[in-house]
Amino acid sequence: MAVGHDESTASLTEPRLHLGCQACGAMLVLEPALRTTRCPYCAAPAVVERPPRPGVPEPAFALGFALTHAAAKENVSRWLRSRSLFCRSGIRSAEPGDVHGVYVPAFLYSALAKSSFRATIGEDYQEQESYTTTENGKTVRRTRTVTRTEWRPLQGELEGYVADVLVTASNGLRNEELEALEPFDFRALARYTPALVSGWVAEEPSLTREACLKGARSEVGERVLKRLAGLMPGDSHRDLSHDTRLDWESLDVCLLPVWVLPVRYAEGEAPLRVLVNGQTGEVHGEAPISTWKVLIAVLVGLLLVLGGVLYARGGVG
């Protein structure tokens, strides 16, 4: 797997491919998960072309790398230095290892969403209220203005297009990781052609269309909810729910540029995997927190509080 990580749910598996190098004739052995390779004998870059296979869509689009290898490494070094003090020792001073660029397949989804929604809308109003209070030792009655909310039900419909929804099609890149790397700039979208990935590592989709469709639909649900929240009248609202029908769904494979860097920070530990958006330079990684450091910090904090209390008591007595 090019990006690492493994998950065996809803994956596509296929045998290895044996193909001749177009430049020197040597035999190339291709991992089924990869779309590209480089000939070990003549170094010619090769892009695999396959006849159409049912259930395995060909990439329709690609976003080319815009961030250089050096810039990606620099971004990661800066990111490492800015990690929290509570991270495992060595993280903040670690040097990123070999960077490699991978075109990761994702599905680009769009649809026409027709929603019917229900919500409870809060309309504020003001009211005079009398109350009793003590003034100069006497109990007196006073009035004051209070704001109250009247809750009213509302239902309606909303129709709109939802576009640019991205879900991973690779079991090497989890959807949370992809979301952390987003947004990608679709103004640079190019129609897929082998030349765009020539000389780079490009993965084949390893998740089924159905699995990705499910993810895309749930993201659409979240987006519709956000859109509806912005549409609600009144001073406040609660219990917003919607029932959305998706028409005209479309799903295209798009190859996304991702820089992958393993970071070694301690002997015997698996390297930390850091990802960089190959277009915008956005860095994502999960730096492990040191339990010892946190524990010590908590203890020091407790001691300080205890010391303060003792000191205060001593001062009084």
Place this chain on the structure above:
Amino acid sequence: MSEAARVAPCERCECELEADDLRCPICGLSTPPPEREEATRERAKVVRCESCGAAVEYSVEAKAPRCDYCGAVTHVEMTVDPVDQAQRWLPFTVDPKAANQALAGFLGRKAFFRPSGLAQEAALESMKPLWWPAWVFKAGVQVSWTADSDAGSGRSDWAPHAGRTRLDFTNILVPASRGLKVEECNTLTPRYRFELGENEGRGPEEASVERFEATRSGARKAVLQEVERLAREHVQESGDIPGRRFRNVHVAVALSSLRTTRWALPVYVLAYRYRGKPYRVLVHGHDAELVFGESPISAWRVLGVVVAALIVLIAVLYFTGMR
């Protein structure tokens, strides 16, 4: 652009597409790819340079596939955002002489605050026949709205309402001119006869063209903003919202069948000088009756009115004070 170059509209929203769109700019549906030869069996293709035949790799620096040997960049179908120019033109039907006379008529017009010798003293400085740019669109719009209104209100003054309405916009003009003010464009627009549209500009030889400055995506943004503004205006003024008073009007639109045409529209921009100061006047390119613009204000007459008003005010105060 010839009519033959038109591409089929988007299948999902029926909005018009440009030949080089990869996806529909309104709904995001991908356009059908050009016919490509399908591989009949697996092969490991080496992409070759179109000019020297060496193997080509994608280059980050060039942001395109580039040949390391000869430097040639391989063309890739990319999302483009060009500045498009006018497709349809309205001819000048008012000639420069008529425009000049229209200015004379404008200067001779009697208006209270104008200096009396304006027509005699004003000197024409320049006259520029000009085509100004505008987008004209039509679209079907599904509008979803919500608002608070006094209809059905209980303890609070407001009750929430929601609704949906379908609107069809035809021939809506969005000015794209930087040289003319929006109000000027809006005054000129109703007098154009769009049925006279031609594929080329016809008018005085010295006529110039104000080019579109917004890119294609900028144009779409301007049109979409106008659609939203019109939808909001419609919801507020059509009586769709029950009751007499309302607030918090929210609208969401879904467009279909959007067609936009880029127009070049004729106008004369005239500048005259009066007592050392320049003033600008516009004469409609189709209708010399429509003349409007700046004119000097007689300081003496304004002063006269102010003094008269003060006298009246003092008099009123004086008499009311007597009682």
